[in-house]
Amino acid sequence: MFPRDFMWGAAMAANQCEGAYLEDGKGLSIADLLPDAAGGRWDMLYHPEPYLDKKLPYYPSHEAIDFYHRYKEDIRMLADMGIRAFRTSVSWPRIFPQGDETEPNESGLGFYDRLFEECRRYGIEPVVTLCHFDTPYGLVRRYGGWKDRRVVDFYCRYCRVLFERYKGLVRYWMTFNEINMMTHIPFLGGGLLLDGEPNRAQAIYQAAHHQLVASAAATGIAHEVDGQNQVGCMLAAGSYYPYSCHPEDVMAAVEKNHENYLFTDVQSRGAYPGYAGRLFEEKGLSLEMEPGDEALLRENTVDYIGFSYYSSRLAGTGEEARKNRVDGNAVDTLRNPYLDITPWGRQIDPVGLRITMNDLYDRYQKPLFVVENGLGCEDKPEADGTVCDGYRIDYMRDHIVQMRGAMRDGVPCLGYLPWGTIDLISAGGGEMKKRYGFIYVDKHNDGTGTLERRKKKSYDWYRKVIASGGADLE
DSSP states (O other), rough: OOOTOEEEEOOOOOHHOOOOOHHHHHOGGGGOOOOOOGTHHHHHHHHHHGGGOOSOOOOOGTTTOHHHHHHHHHHHHHHHTOOOOEEEEEEEHSSSSSSSSOHHHHHHHHHHHHHHHHHHHHEEEEEEEEOOOBHHHHHHHHHOGGGGHHHHHHHHHHHHHHHHHEEEEOOOEEESGGGGGTTOOHHHHHHOOOOTSSSSHHHHHHHHHHHHHHHHHHHHHHHHHOTTTTTEEEEEEEEEEEEESSHHHHHHHHHHHHHHHHHHHHHHHHSTTTTTHHHHHHHHOOOOOTTTHHHHHHHHOOSSSEEEEEEOOEEEOHHHHHHTEEOOOSSSEEOOOSSSSSSOEEOOOOHHHHHHHHHHHHHHOOEEEEEOOOBBBOOOOEEEEOOOOOOHHHHHHHHHHHHHHHTTTTEEEEEOOOOOOOOOOTTTOOOOSSOSSSEEEEEOOOOOOOEEEEOHHHHHHHHHHHTTTTTOOO
């Protein structure tokens, strides 16, 4: 079964829940520039430049679910559910509004003082992501985002402030959310503006190198400030399967997995893997590394592997494979005929979680931490206000069973933090109707609603799971 200290919990992110986008001295983040789907959000994610100076009707992050003002109510509801860990992120521009200041914004720090103390009051362990898709827009405007090496120093200054301020309050940290998303959505991952860029791959992987260097430096600072700190990487995971047993399809899956594991190979092993040379050569790029980068990466590896898991993926070659391409929420994949699929294009594969966990542990021999997993659905309240989301219970149950299977395989796992435990705006589409939570929030895609919170059927189910230590999944 699950160990007694297993961290059953919940996961959210500042830019998707806090709101208060300019309150108490906060600056703009890249997430604050993203409109809703009707305003062109998906197009902006891939081609942001035309949107930067537009004034569009609705920006979902500006209010989000107003967690900034309602965090006490929300933490109390999560505590009543029995959670032992709460993953959130610190909004970087709430602490350094433009990103490059020398002194932090005390009002922003004060909010996180109160939030983390509230968690501790209920015996909840904070798990904090240092950068969750919210690079300060000031750094994009002045430096071109993570393409500029100077941003490494700004990030490290920010991290040191947090490590020193929250020593004793926060022990579990992650440096970058889904760091491999840099190669899929570079604006979201690193604030990159690539229109007119002569070599997109060069810019993307150079920015990724800067984040890997920053991650290593921050890990070293965290351990220096407090030897009790545990620092993890965070990968958008999900193993690639071959489309068929044809050797070329198998090799295609190997190469796709390499593209994802490149990041965690560096963060966990302390060096670029051998296959990186061929990958970079094929993409026509050459990383610029400074003296000391290799030693920094080698000497400051992460303590655990944090990852999100929503689905496995499929890779293949040939005409048949190309005809079966589907949009898997920012990550292109192929249709797996053996899996059900959600209206948002995610294929449901609980066994894939066990496979992914085995793959990650076999590769790194470090503890894993499932810090995102969940089912986005259009939950519709009944006439009496109840939300009967049995489909979410089925999804979570099936994934917990497979997580338990991986642990029985010998994979150490620190905890399970389902995503969006309180309904929040989705990172991709900026929607509210794509709901993940055990707690319903009365807010709609157009921004209307009372923001009232109410428990779904899955709330009581998850409370029972936690109370039983994972033994009762019915």
